[in-house]
Structure formats: C-alpha cells, structure tokens
Amino acid sequence: MDLLQRNYFELLAIPAQFNIDLALLDQHYRQLQTEVHPDRFVNASPNERMQSMQVATQVNAAYQTLKNMTARARYLLQLNGVDTLDENNTIMPTDFLMQQMQWREVIEDANTHHDIASLDALLNEVRSIAKSLALELNTQFNLKTYLDASETVRKLSFIDKIISDINHAIETLEN
Amino acid sequence: MALLQIAEPGMSAAPHQHKLAIGIDLGTTNSLVATVQSGMSTVLQDEHGHALLPSVVRYKEDGNISVGLSAQAAQSSDPKNTISSVKRFMGRGINDIPDTTHIPYQFRDTGVGMVQIETRAGIKSPVEISAEILRSLKSRAEKALGGELTGAVITVPAYFDDAQRQATKDAARLAGLNVLRLLNEPTAAAVAYGLDNASEGVYVIYDLGGGTFDISILRLAKGIFEVLATNGDSALGGDDFDHRIFCWILAEAKLPPLNQEDTRVLLTKAREVKEWLSENSDAQITSVLSNGKLVNIKLSAEKLVELTQTLVTKTLNPTRKALRDSNLSIDDINGIVMVGGATRMPQIRQAVAAFFKQEPLTNLDPDKVVALGAAIQANALVGNRSENDLLLLDVIPLSLGIETMGGLVERIIPRNATLPIARAQDFTTFKDGQTAMSVHILQGERELVSDCRSLARFELRGIPPMAAGAARIRVAFQVDADGLLSVTAREQSTGVVAEIIVKPSYGLTEDEITNMLKSSFGLAEQDKQSRALREAIVDADRLIEAINAAILQDGHLLTADELTAIEAELVSLKNTCASNDKDKIVSSVEALNHASENFAARRMDESVKKAFAGQDLNKLVL
Known part of the structure; x- marks a missing residue:
C-alpha cells in the first residue's frame, strides 16, 4: 500500500526540515490516528483491520521519530542520503570524548556517595549542551552541510545516552 | 445537511441500529458488567440488585458451578473447591506465586506453564475459572439487555504482561464473548472520569485493586486519551493488606499453623477489619476456630497503618518511574483519580496527597469507574456513537x-x-x-x-x-x-x-483451548464439527456486513467492474453459507477478502485524506 511508502514527513504532512512546529506535529498526529486507529475498524473486514493496524503502526513510528530531535535529524539525514549509523564514520573530536569521560566520572562518584543533587546538576548541564547542539544542527541543515550535521547527530546520540544513564542512576539511588 | 442513507433490502443492517455492547471489569476481588443505555453508562445489576459480583467460583458436589456471593459464602466451608482471586494466577507459573502455604488451594505443579488448581470437578486452569466469572456476567447482561451481545471490552491491569493478557482473552473466548478490545483498567477509569467531568489536561490514575497496582499518566484533550506512561506491580493489592492483618492476628493470638478452613475464616475477617478501619478507629476481631479456640483481639487504625506502611510505600516507586518516563513533574499534574476499592483506605489517600502535593479526586465510585469506562469504549467501538469523539492511545507497559x-x-x-x-x-x-x-x-x-x-x-x-x-x-x-x-x-x-x-x-x-471449549460444552467429536461450521458462518456474516457497510459508505471509490466483482463474491459467499459446508465457506470468505483487498487500501487512503480535510496542505508542500 502506498501509504506505507510515504516518508514520515509526508505521512504527517509536516515540512521536511529540522526545525518543525511540534504543536502542529501533535495536532496532525492526533487527526491522523483519529481516522486510522484500529479502534475505528473493529467491525471492518479483516483486510481493513490489518491495514489499519499497519498504518496506525507507521503513524506511531513517524510521530516518535519526528518528535525526538535526534531521531528526526538522523531520519532527515537518511532522506538526504547520509547514514549516521555508518560504522566507518565514528571518529569523534577528542575534547568531546574527554568531556564524556568526565561526565562518566561524575556519575560514578555520585553513585558511590548517593549524591542525587550532583546528578540533577549534571542533568541540567548536559541538557543545555543538547540545546546548543540543536541550534548548530539547524544551521547545518539550512546550509546543507550534511557531513557536519551527521557529526552533530552522533554527538547528540552520546548526549542522549548520558541523559538516560543519569536518569537510570537517579532511579537506582531513589530505590 | 446530511442525506439519509437508505440500504437496499437485505443489503445491510440499518446504520443506526443500536448494537449491544458491554464493558467488563474482571477484577481480583469483584467483577462488574456495564453498558451504555440512552447515552448513559450504567452498571448492570443481578436479579437481587447487586452490582458487584464477587470473583469467586465454586465447583459444587452436585457437579454444578456457582459464581459470586453464593460461592463466596461457601469459601470457609469448602475452601479447596472455592476459588477466589484467580486473577492472580492468570498467565503465571507456580514459582510466581509467593507463599502458597497460606493459599488453601491444591496447586498442581506442572513444572512448566501456567499453574493449575485441583478441584473436585477436575484440574482447572485459571483461564477456565475466569471464564466462569465472565460467563456469569455475560448472562446477566443478556438478561438485562434482552438480546445477543455484539461484543465486549474487557479490562486488564495496565501492568499485565503479554501472557496475562492472552490468558484473559482466552478466558473470554471460552465464555463465548466476542472481545472488541482488551482495555487497560486505569485508561478505562480515565475515560469514565474524563467524560463525566469533561476534563482536559494531564491526569494520574492511581489504581489499587484487590490484587494489582497500576499507575497511569494520561493527557486528555478533545476526546483523545493519550497514555504518556504506565507502571505498576501486578502482584500488589488489597489482598496483601488482608494478608498483613492475617499474619498479625496469627502472631498476636499466638496461633499455630492453621488448617485451610480456619485460614479462610481469618482471611475473610482480616478483609472485613480492613474495610471497617477505613471509617473507624478501632476494630474488634472475634472468631472461633474449628478446634474451639476463641480469637478475640483488638486492632487500631493506627496499628493497621503501621502494619501496612511498606505496602503503601511500595506503590510510590512505580509512581516515580511513570512520572519520570512521561518527562513530567508533579507540578504538571492536573488531578489524581483514585480507582479500586483499596483506595478507600485513608493511609493510601494521605500518601498520594503527600506525594503529589494535592488532594486526590475521589468523587467517582472507585469500584465502578473501570466498568463504566469499559462500557463507554465498547459502545464507541461497535459504532453506536455517531461522532468520532473518543480515541484511546495506549502504551505497552513492559519492554x-x-x-x-x-x-x-x-x-x-x-x-x-x-x-x-x-x-x-x-x-x-x-x-x-x-x-x-x-x-x-x-x-x-x-x-x-x-x-x-x-x-x-x-x-x-x-x-x-x-x-x-x-x-x-x-x-x-x-x-x-x-x-x-x-x-x-x-x-x-x-x-x-x-x-x-x-x-x-x-x-x-491452541489445542488446549480447543479441548477446554470442548469439555466446557460437553461436546462430542461430531459436535465439534458443527461448532466449527457455526464459527465459520459467524465469520462470514461479519465479513458480509463489513463489506456491505464499506460499499454503502465508500462505493464511489470502486470502478463499476470492481464493484461487480466484489458483489459477485458477496452473492457467492451468501450462497455457500447456506450449503453448510465449512471448507467451502472458508474458501469463499478468502475469495471475498481477496476481491476487496484494493478497496480496503483505497478506503484507508481516504481515511488519511479525511484526517486533513479542509486544511491547506499546499503551504506544507515538501
């Protein structure tokens, strides 16, 4: 079915660019699910029930990808022929890697000393870096410098991983 | 102005015919059935005016099965054959059940797979026992509504895993119910609450039932209920509070290990005391055991809080996790809805109020709200609501x-x-x-x-x-x-x-279910054949109705040739249905499905177009 061939931006009727209107994305997602969700096809033929599930699944995947900044950037690069998951392309700047190691140490120390406050502080620091990376990305997409954008996306992936590790550490300490 | 749609004679059921759909809350302690009548969601009562059906099944000496209050009354006298809280065993192995010594059933250790219970009526799976409860609710609904049910929405704890969900669906199938949807209990509660109060915003549903705890965080906007995160503990509930009191009685009255009858008596006592202490400061526990020994002790509400403090705290960890998964803080929460009988306990309400820094909402009956929500969803799913103003977007609870x-x-x-x-x-x-x-x-x-x-x-x-x-x-x-x-x-x-x-x-x-179906109806081998035929005809009828409805609505999407081809298959399927040949019916169903494949795809395209109808998408050109 050609609905499943559409790219995520087309499916959700959102312009294919990095900076998107998240409120519009929410609105379109809801409008679309209102029509295609399996709950609308409970009494329909098996064909339609199956297609409704497939399309609703696709709409969910599209929404989740476009909602998340890193996933959206990676997807947009992919549409432009750049694969950020390319294993031959994982060289990261040394200063960025040094900073990573520093953050890891902070997490470890906090774990040993049961110091949730310093984890919270780190979380804020890392999040503000993510914000500045997003600004960088937007510029890179506007200039179509996709290889630079690809490096920024990889940085963002590291940041996402750190954020989830910090959250995990906080969760463990809270229990 | 909308034009009236007139179906050709024999083509399709009248579009506005009210279909009978029910919502079932299959609870650990009590179960309920509700429906929407004249736009109002109501819980259906039995002939004695009881809404709550105790989730207790008894296999009696005369071979009959009793469900509900009468079974519950026999719990102490016939504990081995009277099964309560069977929901705790759904999709569970023997090793998942903590402390089997205090449960008066004879579990059969199958080594692998779902636990089974030995009764005088033979070895029963939790699925079969649950099916008895569902069957009882089904017949209550059929009597009250006076007709055949189109389908049912059955609620499950949000934190139920795949095995527990599948077990619930299997039980419904055994009971002869057409399951429209398995609906998460907190989501059902949110539907009942949200529609009742026309709420918008972010709500937390705190659902502590008899045997399960769920926490769900939802965003409500314009009839769309979007679950942002859910968490819970599928083995924590009011039963555990009873059990704490029971253990305290054993220690306080210095009782030796009890036989099964006495265990049941004191567990029942414990539950009554717990309920009493929600509104009183002291409770007197008086009971005569089977050996003549008198138990006579006092439990204060204060002591109860102390005994169950760790259980209350245990609900807050999942709450924290759900909040974190939803990326929200307590300032973002517009309200907390309390669901489940156990939330009547003041210590629970206080703990929730302290955690969220606001008083929880308790204006709906915590026992009924889940069934009411399920009925609203069932009504929407069978198409009784003309306007598309209710949509539930739920999540998978566990990775x-x-x-x-x-x-x-x-x-x-x-x-x-x-x-x-x-x-x-x-x-x-x-x-x-x-x-x-x-x-x-x-x-x-x-x-x-x-x-x-x-x-x-x-x-x-x-x-x-x-x-x-x-x-x-x-x-x-x-x-x-x-x-x-x-x-x-x-x-x-x-x-x-x-x-x-x-x-x-x-x-x-699949074989086990087929065997259960067979034994539950006492069918002989050749009757199995006629059952399969009957199922094939039901399937065929549903397909015919669905395709007719689709043609009525979207026939313009077909070319004349395509329409002719589909109609030919429709006629052929109707004719084969009369033939009483199961294999022919099945292959005719397949042929109709095949003929209408492109039609289905085009209708789906239309749905997507409809989603953005009236919007200027040109400015969004990519």
Missing part, C-alpha cells in the same frame, strides 16, 4: 526483547511505546544448510534473561538451506492495540515465509 548470546536480553520494543507498534530484527544462520531456528521472547526491564519473564519461544522452520550466515531472516514483532504480540518471519533474499511455531511459556496452546 519486549529477545534472548541473545550469554543469556542477555536485547530490547526490541521499549516500554511505554504507543500501540500499535512494530519492530523488525534480522537474524542469520550459523550452520551451513540450517533450516530452522528458535527465537526466545522476553518481557521486562532487566538485562538478564533469568530476570525477565519468558513469553514464548518461536521456532522458525522452512528457512531455505544456504551457507552459514547467508540467510537474512527478518523477524517482525507486531504488538496490536490489545497489547498482544504476534511474530512473522521472512527470509529476505528468497522471500520465503518461515513457518512459526509458538510455544507460550505460561499460556495455553
């Missing part, structure tokens, strides 16, 4: 993964992903000419296979023989709107579809 080398779990679908969801994973062979492989599916958040719940092993067969590592088998995991997993596999280079054999870890196989 799904597969076993990889070294007993580790690789996560494939993360928890709290919106349903339906699918992910694909590629596998390859490690031996030349390998034609089969096994995929072990697990559910849970931990990294080790041994710490997660085993759902099933899928054996893939019929992989074309190739050199090791050459085959690319793409296994697709699809979780549907009921939260149930299905798996398909295809070899990528040849396109060969691998045959999949499912071995559920705690579920029932």
Whole structure:
C-alpha cells in the first residue's frame, strides 16, 4: 500500500526540515490516528483491520521519530542520503570524548556517595549542551552541510545516552 | 445537511441500529458488567440488585458451578473447591506465586506453564475459572439487555504482561464473548472520569485493586486519551493488606499453623477489619476456630497503618518511574483519580496527597469507574456513537526483547511505546544448510534473561538451506492495540515465509483451548464439527456486513467492474453459507477478502485524506 511508502514527513504532512512546529506535529498526529486507529475498524473486514493496524503502526513510528530531535535529524539525514549509523564514520573530536569521560566520572562518584543533587546538576548541564547542539544542527541543515550535521547527530546520540544513564542512576539511588 | 442513507433490502443492517455492547471489569476481588443505555453508562445489576459480583467460583458436589456471593459464602466451608482471586494466577507459573502455604488451594505443579488448581470437578486452569466469572456476567447482561451481545471490552491491569493478557482473552473466548478490545483498567477509569467531568489536561490514575497496582499518566484533550506512561506491580493489592492483618492476628493470638478452613475464616475477617478501619478507629476481631479456640483481639487504625506502611510505600516507586518516563513533574499534574476499592483506605489517600502535593479526586465510585469506562469504549467501538469523539492511545507497559548470546536480553520494543507498534530484527544462520531456528521472547526491564519473564519461544522452520550466515531472516514483532504480540518471519533474499511455531511459556496452546471449549460444552467429536461450521458462518456474516457497510459508505471509490466483482463474491459467499459446508465457506470468505483487498487500501487512503480535510496542505508542500 502506498501509504506505507510515504516518508514520515509526508505521512504527517509536516515540512521536511529540522526545525518543525511540534504543536502542529501533535495536532496532525492526533487527526491522523483519529481516522486510522484500529479502534475505528473493529467491525471492518479483516483486510481493513490489518491495514489499519499497519498504518496506525507507521503513524506511531513517524510521530516518535519526528518528535525526538535526534531521531528526526538522523531520519532527515537518511532522506538526504547520509547514514549516521555508518560504522566507518565514528571518529569523534577528542575534547568531546574527554568531556564524556568526565561526565562518566561524575556519575560514578555520585553513585558511590548517593549524591542525587550532583546528578540533577549534571542533568541540567548536559541538557543545555543538547540545546546548543540543536541550534548548530539547524544551521547545518539550512546550509546543507550534511557531513557536519551527521557529526552533530552522533554527538547528540552520546548526549542522549548520558541523559538516560543519569536518569537510570537517579532511579537506582531513589530505590 | 446530511442525506439519509437508505440500504437496499437485505443489503445491510440499518446504520443506526443500536448494537449491544458491554464493558467488563474482571477484577481480583469483584467483577462488574456495564453498558451504555440512552447515552448513559450504567452498571448492570443481578436479579437481587447487586452490582458487584464477587470473583469467586465454586465447583459444587452436585457437579454444578456457582459464581459470586453464593460461592463466596461457601469459601470457609469448602475452601479447596472455592476459588477466589484467580486473577492472580492468570498467565503465571507456580514459582510466581509467593507463599502458597497460606493459599488453601491444591496447586498442581506442572513444572512448566501456567499453574493449575485441583478441584473436585477436575484440574482447572485459571483461564477456565475466569471464564466462569465472565460467563456469569455475560448472562446477566443478556438478561438485562434482552438480546445477543455484539461484543465486549474487557479490562486488564495496565501492568499485565503479554501472557496475562492472552490468558484473559482466552478466558473470554471460552465464555463465548466476542472481545472488541482488551482495555487497560486505569485508561478505562480515565475515560469514565474524563467524560463525566469533561476534563482536559494531564491526569494520574492511581489504581489499587484487590490484587494489582497500576499507575497511569494520561493527557486528555478533545476526546483523545493519550497514555504518556504506565507502571505498576501486578502482584500488589488489597489482598496483601488482608494478608498483613492475617499474619498479625496469627502472631498476636499466638496461633499455630492453621488448617485451610480456619485460614479462610481469618482471611475473610482480616478483609472485613480492613474495610471497617477505613471509617473507624478501632476494630474488634472475634472468631472461633474449628478446634474451639476463641480469637478475640483488638486492632487500631493506627496499628493497621503501621502494619501496612511498606505496602503503601511500595506503590510510590512505580509512581516515580511513570512520572519520570512521561518527562513530567508533579507540578504538571492536573488531578489524581483514585480507582479500586483499596483506595478507600485513608493511609493510601494521605500518601498520594503527600506525594503529589494535592488532594486526590475521589468523587467517582472507585469500584465502578473501570466498568463504566469499559462500557463507554465498547459502545464507541461497535459504532453506536455517531461522532468520532473518543480515541484511546495506549502504551505497552513492559519492554519486549529477545534472548541473545550469554543469556542477555536485547530490547526490541521499549516500554511505554504507543500501540500499535512494530519492530523488525534480522537474524542469520550459523550452520551451513540450517533450516530452522528458535527465537526466545522476553518481557521486562532487566538485562538478564533469568530476570525477565519468558513469553514464548518461536521456532522458525522452512528457512531455505544456504551457507552459514547467508540467510537474512527478518523477524517482525507486531504488538496490536490489545497489547498482544504476534511474530512473522521472512527470509529476505528468497522471500520465503518461515513457518512459526509458538510455544507460550505460561499460556495455553491452541489445542488446549480447543479441548477446554470442548469439555466446557460437553461436546462430542461430531459436535465439534458443527461448532466449527457455526464459527465459520459467524465469520462470514461479519465479513458480509463489513463489506456491505464499506460499499454503502465508500462505493464511489470502486470502478463499476470492481464493484461487480466484489458483489459477485458477496452473492457467492451468501450462497455457500447456506450449503453448510465449512471448507467451502472458508474458501469463499478468502475469495471475498481477496476481491476487496484494493478497496480496503483505497478506503484507508481516504481515511488519511479525511484526517486533513479542509486544511491547506499546499503551504506544507515538501
């Protein structure tokens, strides 16, 4: 079915660019699910029930990808022929890697000393870096410098991983 | 102005005919059935005016089965054959049940798979016992509504895993119910609450039932209920509070280990005391045991709080996790809705108020709100509501993964992903000419296979023989709107579809269900044939109705030739239905399905167009 061939931006009727209107994305997602969700096809033929599930699944995947900044950037690069998951392309700047190691140490120390406050502080620091990376990305997409954008996306992936590790550490300490 | 739609005689049921649909809250302690009548969601009562059906099933000496109050009354005198709280055993193995010594049933250790209970009526699976409760509610509904039911929405705890959900669906099938949807209990509560109060914003549903605890965080906007995160504990509930009191009585009255009758008596006492202490400061516990010994002790509300403090605290960890998963803080929460009888306990309400820094909402009956919500959803699903103003977007509560080398779990679908969801994973062979492989599916958040719940092993067969590592088998995991997993596999280079054999870890196989169906109706072998025929005819009728409705609504999407082709298959299926030949009916159904494939696709395209109708998408040109 050609609905499943559409790219995520087309499916959700959102312009294919990095900076998107998240409120519009929410609105379109809801409008679309209102029509295609399996709950609308409970009494329909098996064909339609199956297609409704497939399309609703696709709409969910599209929404989740476009909602998340890193996933959206990676997807947009992919549409432009750049694969950020390319294993031959994982060289990261040394200063960025040094900073990573520093953050890891902070997490470890906090774990040993049961110091949730310093984890919270780190979380804020890392999040503000993510914000500045997003600004960088937007510029890179506007200039179509996709290889630079690809490096920024990889940085963002590291940041996402750190954020989830910090959250995990906080969760463990809270229990 | 909308034009009236007139169906050709014999073409289709009148579009505005009210279909009978029910919502069932299949609870640990009590179960309820509700429906929407004249636009109002109401709980249906039995002939004595009782809304709550105690979830107790008794296999009687005369071979009959009693369900509800009469069964509950016999709990102490006939504990081995009177099963309560069976929901706790759904989709569970013997090792999952803590402290079997205090449960007066004779569990049968099957070694693997779902636990079974020995009764005088034979060995019963929790699925069969639950089916008795559902059957009782079904007949209550049929009597009250005076007709055949189109379908039912059955609620499950949000934190139920795949095995527990499947077990619930199997029970409904045994009871002869057409399951429209399995609905998460907190989501059902939100529907009842949200529609009742026309609420908008972010709400927390705190649902502490008899045996399960769920916490769900939802965003309500314009009739769309979007679950942002859910968490819980599928083995924590009011029963545990009873059990704490029971243990305290044993210690306080210095009782030796009790027989099953006395255990049941004191557990019942414990429950009554707990309920009493929600509104009183002291309770006197008086009971005469079977050996004549008198138990006479006092329990204060204060002491009860102390005894159950750890249980109350235990509900707050899942609450924190759900809040974190939803990326929200307590300032974002517009209200907390309390669901489940156990939330009547003041210490629970206080703990929730302290955690969220606001008083929880308790204006709806916590026992009924889930069933009411399920009825509203059932009514919407069968199409009784003309306007599309209710949509539930729910999530999968626990991550799904597969076993990889070294007993580790690789996560494939993360928890709290919106349903339906699918992910694909590629596998390859490690031996030349390998034609089969096994995929072990697990559910849970931990990294080790041994710490997660085993759902099933899928054996893939019929992989074309190739050199090791050459085959690319793409296994697709699809979780549907009921939260149930299905798996398909295809070899990528040849396109060969691998045959999949499912071995559920705690579920029932198709054969077992067929056998249960057979025994529950006392059917002989040839009756099984007529049952299969009857099922085929029901399927065919549903398909005919669905296609007719589609033509009525969207016939303009078809060319004259296409319409003729579909109509020819329709006529042929109607004729075959009269033939009483099951195989012919099945193949005729297939032919109609095939003929209407493109029509289905086009209708789906129309749905997408409809979603953006009236909006200027040109300015969004890509």
